[in-house]
Amino acid sequence: MPDMTLVCKDCGIEFIFSEGEQAFFAEKGFTNSPIRCPECRKARKQQRREKGIDKKAW
Ligand SMILES: [Zn+2]
Numbered sequence: 001m002p003d004m005t006l007v008c009k010d011c012g013i014e015f016i017f018s019e020g021e022q023a024f025f026a027e028k029g030f031t032n033s034p035i036r037c038p039e040c041r042k043a044r045k046q047q048r049r050e051k052g053i054d055k056k057a058w
Pocket residue numbers: 008009010011012013036037038039040041
């Protein structure tokens with residue numbers, strides 16, 4: 001499969017969904033392509049982690 005150019009749902013920038021990443025996704029059983037760029041994905045992961053810590057603090 002060739003590299004795909006996708007548009008991030010969050011920030012609207014174009015990012016490459018590379019052949020290697022597509023293979024990785026397929027391996028993990030994901031059938032749909034990512035909707036966010038790697039930066040937004042990273043940010044969201046971090047946010048979720050921070051929220052988890054907040055909950056524990058309560
Ligand atoms: Zn983004």
